[in-house]
Amino acid sequence: MASAIESLLFYLMVAFVPYALASYGIMISGRVGLFNVSGEGVMLLTASAAFLTTYKTSSYMLGFMVGVGLGALLGAIFTFVSDKLKINQFIVGLTLFIFATGLGGFLYKVIVGVVLVPPRVQVLSPIKIPVLSDIPIIGPMLFSQNILVYITIILGLLFHYILFKTHFGLKLRAVGDSPRVADVLGVNVGLMRYTFGIIGSALMGLAGAYLPLCFTGTFTETIVSGRGWIAIAITLFGRWNPVPIIFGSLVFSGVEVLVYWLQAQRVAVPYQFLLMLPFIVTLLILIYTSRRLEMPLSIGKHYDREAIEE
Amino acid sequence: MKTVLNVRVLLYYAFALLVAFGFMGTLLLALGYSPINGYATFFKTPFMNLRAIGLFLVKFTSLYLMGLAFAVPLQARKFNVGNEGQFLLGAIGAAVAGIYFGGLPSFVALPLGLIMACLLGMLWAAMPAFMLFLFNVNEIVSTILFNFISFYLVDYIALGSLRDVFAGHPMTIPVSNNARIPTIVPQTNINAGLVIAIIVGVGMYIVVSRTTYGYELRAAGSNPIASEKHGINVKLLAPLSLIMGGALAGLAGGIEVLGYHYRLIEGMHGFYSPLSIILTLMVKGNPLLLFLSTFFVTLVDVGSNALQRTMGVPVEISLILLGLLMLLIMIAEYLSERR
Numbered sequence: 001m002a003s004a005i006e007s008l009l010f011y012l013m014v015a016f017v018p019y020a021l022a023s024y025g026i027m028i029s030g031r032v033g034l035f036n037v038s039g040e041g042v043m044l045l046t047a048s049a050a051f052l053t054t055y056k057t058s059s060y061m062l063g064f065m066v067g068v069g070l071g072a073l074l075g076a077i078f079t080f081v082s083d084k085l086k087i088n089q090f091i092v093g094l095t096l097f098i099f100a101t102g103l104g105g106f107l108y109k110v111i112v113g114v115v116l117v118p119p120r121v122q123v124l125s126p127i128k129i130p131v132l133s134d135i136p137i138i139g140p141m142l143f144s145q146n147i148l149v150y151i152t153i154i155l156g157l158l159f160h161y162i163l164f165k166t167h168f169g170l171k172l173r174a175v176g177d178s179p180r181v182a183d184v185l186g187v188n189v190g191l192m193r194y195t196f197g198i199i200g201s202a203l204m205g206l207a208g209a210y211l212p213l214c215f216t217g218t219f220t221e222t223i224v225s226g227r228g229w230i231a232i233a234i235t236l237f238g239r240w241n242p243v244p245i246i247f248g249s250l251v252f253s254g255v256e257v258l259v260y261w262l263q264a265q266r267v268a269v270p271y272q273f274l275l276m277l278p279f280i281v282t283l284l285i286l287i288y289t290s291r292r293l294e295m296p297l298s299i300g301k302h303y304d305r306e307a308i309e310e
Numbered sequence: 311m312k313t314v315l316n317v318r319v320l321l322y323y324a325f326a327l328l329v330a331f332g333f334m335g336t337l338l339l340a341l342g343y344s345p346i347n348g349y350a351t352f353f354k355t356p357f358m359n360l361r362a363i364g365l366f367l368v369k370f371t372s373l374y375l376m377g378l379a380f381a382v383p384l385q386a387r388k389f390n391v392g393n394e395g396q397f398l399l400g401a402i403g404a405a406v407a408g409i410y411f412g413g414l415p416s417f418v419a420l421p422l423g424l425i426m427a428c429l430l431g432m433l434w435a436a437m438p439a440f441m442l443f444l445f446n447v448n449e450i451v452s453t454i455l456f457n458f459i460s461f462y463l464v465d466y467i468a469l470g471s472l473r474d475v476f477a478g479h480p481m482t483i484p485v486s487n488n489a490r491i492p493t494i495v496p497q498t499n500i501n502a503g504l505v506i507a508i509i510v511g512v513g514m515y516i517v518v519s520r521t522t523y524g525y526e527l528r529a530a531g532s533n534p535i536a537s538e539k540h541g542i543n544v545k546l547l548a549p550l551s552l553i554m555g556g557a558l559a560g561l562a563g564g565i566e567v568l569g570y571h572y573r574l575i576e577g578m579h580g581f582y583s584p585l586s587i588i589l590t591l592m593v594k595g596n597p598l599l600l601f602l603s604t605f606f607v608t609l610v611d612v613g614s615n616a617l618q619r620t621m622g623v624p625v626e627i628s629l630i631l632l633g634l635l636m637l638l639i640m641i642a643e644y645l646s647e648r649r
Contacts, residue, residue, distance in 0.1 A: 037450060081637060085644040090389055090450060091591060095636045098584040102629025109624035110341055229454045236448075272462040279455045283441070286452060290445035 008257055009141040014215060015253035017152045018043070021207035022231035023238065023245045024159060029075075029200030030240050031163065031176045032193045033298040036078055037093035039204045040228025041100030044221075046070050046208030048104035051219040052111050054121050054212075064209050071205015072198045074100060079197030083190070086302045097228075105221055112219075124148070124214045146214045148206075159242040172196070176296035179303040189303055204228070226279060233282045239294045248285075255281050322642030330635040334627065343621055351620055352613035364498030366612050368570045371507045372397075373611070374604040375562035376586035378514055379431075379555040381595035383449075385518055386548040387531040392438060392453025393559040394583035395460035396431040400563030402467055403430035404489075405482050405574035408567065409472060412486020419489040424506075424564045431560015432553050434460065439549035439556075449552060457583075468576045480576040491569035503565035510561070515597035527551055581629060585611055588632045592639060607632065 022039050029036045046067035054063030074096055082092045112119060124146045132143040163169040174182035175192045183189050207227070212219050230252055238244035255278045262274050335345035356366045379393040390396075403426035411419050438452035468480035491501045518524040529537040530544040538544050562582075567574060589607040593599035614628035 077637070081640055085640055087640045087644075092640070094389065094391065094450075094587055095591070095633055095640075098588060098629050099633025099637070101584070102626040102633060106624045106626035106630060109626065226455070226458050229451055232448075232451050233455075270466055272466040276459045276462045279458045282455050283452060286447045287441060287445050290441075290447050293446065 006137055006140050008261060009137060010145075011260070012250070012253050012257050013141055013145055013149050015256045016249050017148050017214070018207040018210050018227050019231055019234055019249035019252050020152050020156060020246060021148075021210065022204050022228055023234040023249060024155060024242065025071075025200040025203030025207070026231055026235045027200075027238070027240050027242065027245060028159065028196050028203070030235065030296050030299055031172055032196040033176045033179060033296060033301065033303070034079060034082065034193060034197045034200070035089050035093070035300050036075070036197070036200060036204075037090060037232065038074065038078060038096035038100065038201070038228075039207075039231055040224055040226070041097035041104070042071050042074050042201055042204040043208035043211070043224045043228045045074070045100040045104035045107075046205040047211045047223050048108045048219055050209030051121065051212035052107060055119055056111075058121075060124055060213055063213050064206065067205045067209025068202045069205070071208065072202040074205075075198040075201025076194070078201060079194050083193050083197070083302065086304075089300050108219055108221075118218045118220065120218045121213065123217045148210055148214055153246070156242045156246045163242065173296070176298055179298050180305075183303075183305055189305070193303075204231075207231075230278065230282050233286050233289075236293065237285050237289045239289075239292075240296060251285075252278065252281070319643070319646050322646045323639065326635060326638035326642045329638055330631055333634055334631050337627070337630075338623065341623070343623060348617060348621065348623070351616050353609070355616035355620075356609055356612040360495070360498050362612075364495065364500045366608060367504050368499050368501070368566070369611060370604055370608045371504045371569075372562045372566050372582055373586055373589065373608055374507050374511060374600065375558050375565070376582050377590045377600050377604055378511060378597060379559035379562065380586050380590040381597060381600060382514060382518065382527075382558065383548070383551040383555045384590060384595040385524070385527045385531050386544075386551045387534075388442075388548050388552055389450045390435070390453060390552055390555040390559075391450050391583070391587065392435060392456050393555060393586060394579050395453070395457035396434045396556045396559035397563040397566075397579055397582060398457075398460040398464050399430040399434040400427035400560030401567045401574050401578060402464065402563075403427045403560065404564035404567040405485060406467075406472070408485025408489035408572075409483060412489050414488065416488040419486065420491065420568065423485070423489045423568050424561065427560045427564020427567070428557045429560070431556045431558070431563065433556070434560070435552050435556020439552040442552065443545065443549040453552075464574065464576055468574055472574075474573065482574040484572045485568060489568055490572060491565065493569075499570055501565075501569035503569040506561070506565065510558070511597050511601065514558075518597060581611065581625075584629055585632065588636050591636060 022043060026036060026039060049070055050063040050067035053066045054060055078092055078096055081087055082089045126144045126146050129143040133139045135143070163173060171182060171185070171187045172192060174185065175187060175189050179189045208224070211223050216223060234245055234248040234252060237248045259274050259277050263271060335348065338345045338348045356362055376393050376397060379396065380390050383390040404423045407423040407426040408419070411422050414422070434456055435453070438447070438449050438456060441447040441452050442449050465480060468482055472482040474481050474483045491503050493499065493501045494505070518527065526537070526542045527547055530542055530547045534544045566578065571578060585607050589603040590600065592603045610628050610631060614625045617623040617627065618625040
């Protein structure tokens, strides 16, 4: 029994990473005024490309780099089209979502083809932290994980520190809340938007690469299964703050593990209804969140420095 | 509705098309396929024979109604990405009604099936619409979540008590003959659903551009604050437009079940939703121009499927091509407005 709990808690952390990374990405882009809804597509493309790279070269580093690089590239396109060409961010996001979804499936089918048994890669092995990993229950959960789990937690705390404890963070948030004020204070609004539009999408790319390389070991067209959209809900739930996003992501990985556990228990509910659970929980969380919804004030709006003050 | 048609804009559009198809040819070449064969397959197959034209028109019907389901809420600046789930709910409604009420005479069973399709599509859109109205929940995220729920619902029904146990793929038993939409050209799949789609499309054009409701909808979309001050109930209009979109997507699902598949099949939605989003955005949701963009996108969809069948090029090339084209159109519009 103890080992069953240990293994569920272990998977709680494994499943936590893609939600948190994708939500950081949405959050940090949002903080400079960019609402990027292409995450689901970015994750599918980067999952596919990262898997193929690692499968062909057996290099995990290369796989992650391809994932992050493609994410960054899509982020650059997103920022260029929405900020420079002044096109509605939702329209650009949906277009990139469709483009990336197509490209992800296309690449896999071209390189692997339609096969009965999909190829696999070994998932990245855990790094045990000496002494701490021997603690029962929380040892395997927190101190015997793949490196991305550690990085994700540290990244969240780092984002918190940068956003709320540094002068740079103040400028960054100013771009998202009031680009004109930021501009007057000497912040390069355009540069800030490009930088964090790209970093945000690169984080989604990292989340996508994580799925086959650390979680499933294989690529399927349903590998992302809504995580990119759920991450938007987590970001809203966390009110665009890194630490609450960590907790929100834990809630969703918890639901994911719960569904897995319920299926293993053979409960008398058709499995389809169990698999609906994460999406129903997301809808309920969206309703709960709406009562005290907060958004970066300039999100979704174009900034034109020559325009007359509205 | 901003006029899209002038020479300069047309030129930019043509250029975007050229670049997108050029990219496709290059991609084919890079992967070792012959681009010439690719283009030939792409443009010829849909019109090869009467059967092929029939299939083309079936897809045209679904894509057009799905586009309309995205276009009507778009007037109020709402993105009904949930048209996929609403389509599936419509398909469920039509299939279940067509099986259970198939004993009734045709003039009852068929309308009943289509009405069930519209109603279930509406219901599926009504939930996110209420969430928007009561709690101001972003409709993109909520409608997409309902899509995922609908996939599992289809799986449950297609593998449940209505399952066709002789089929390898999850699907229901066929609907009764009385509930089927009559074909209008013998020996093909061309059915009266196409006529319904055209009538609904013209009707929607009139609603959007010639009625007070349509005017208020567009006003609410382009300037919500000013509209509110002039007594337009923006808060109510946008959710209503989503529910209307739900009925249209549901109708598409119903027509596809009662006029073509004659049953509910898992995965029957294919790429309808992403394709319909692109084709609507291409013409900014104008219901009449939508006929044109639907024709083009249907061509891409059928052509891509032919490429997959005959040359082994993955069908996802349609999404890559259209996504790229849409980005190019955005650039083209920016350039044409600046000069």
